[in-house]
Amino acid sequence: MPLQRSLSEISDLDELKNNLDDCGRCSLSGSRTNLVFGNGDPNASLMFVGEAPGFYEDQKGEPFVGAAGKLLDQLLKQILGLNRSNVYIANVLKCRPPENRDPKPEEISACKPFMLRQIEIVDPLIVVTLGNFSTRLLLDRTVFISKIHGEPIIINNRRVFPVYHPAAALYATKTKELLIEDFKKLGDLLIEADRDIEREQNSKENKGEEQLDLF
Ligand code: SF4
Numbered sequence: 001m002p003l004q005r006s007l008s009e010i011s012d013l014d015e016l017k018n019n020l021d022d023c024g025r026c027s028l029s030g031s032r033t034n035l036v037f038g039n040g041d042p043n044a045s046l047m048f049v050g051e052a053p054g055f056y057e058d059q060k061g062e063p064f065v066g067a068a069g070k071l072l073d074q075l076l077k078q079i080l081g082l083n084r085s086n087v088y089i090a091n092v093l094k095c096r097p098p099e100n101r102d103p104k105p106e107e108i109s110a111c112k113p114f115m116l117r118q119i120e121i122v123d124p125l126i127v128v129t130l131g132n133f134s135t136r137l138l139l140d141r142t143v144f145i146s147k148i149h150g151e152p153i154i155i156n157n158r159r160v161f162p163v164y165h166p167a168a169a170l171y172a173t174k175t176k177e178l179l180i181e182d183f184k185k186l187g188d189l190l191i192e193a194d195r196d197i198e199r200e201q202n203s204k205e206n207k208g209e210e211q212l213d214l215f
Pocket of ligand 1: 020023024025026027028029035093094095107110111
């Protein structure tokens, strides 16, 4: 299915979504009920990237609407004081793998360019990768979430913050505790990222004033 325009020319989430409607770039197109593009604040500072839609997401066409989504909502609200409408949420794959099996490499390759462009368009301060698949996609290497969760990594001048997938924490107390700890760190990281932006803006304004003083 050819793109109407090259991905790098697309600077709007709606247009990117339109390019995925009826997508048949991998075999998951044959089993999906709905394509799950992602939703939330298109200008969010915080973007979450999960793995793939599950049963309820496939039914509703929205990301994280099942039990894992409820846990994510709780973490957002109780630790960060945020709602869904304050963040942007998407998945590596836009279509549900049958029986919620792991994504296959060829499916990730087919969907990856859209995920990466989605991040570029939202342009968040922090991308929170939920679980192994989105972390590996963003880091472009094989890593294990158990080894690298809770530590920010700079990729292409953007903070990437890997945490456990909320689904993995639903029935595992220890994993849930780690996820809660990481969300607390995420709150600090968000404050730090906001301060960096403020400092950058102040420095630009000061330079502008200095240049005006020369005249
Ligand atoms: S998973 Fe991605 S590449 Fe595969 S059919 Fe769905 S939208 Fe297209």
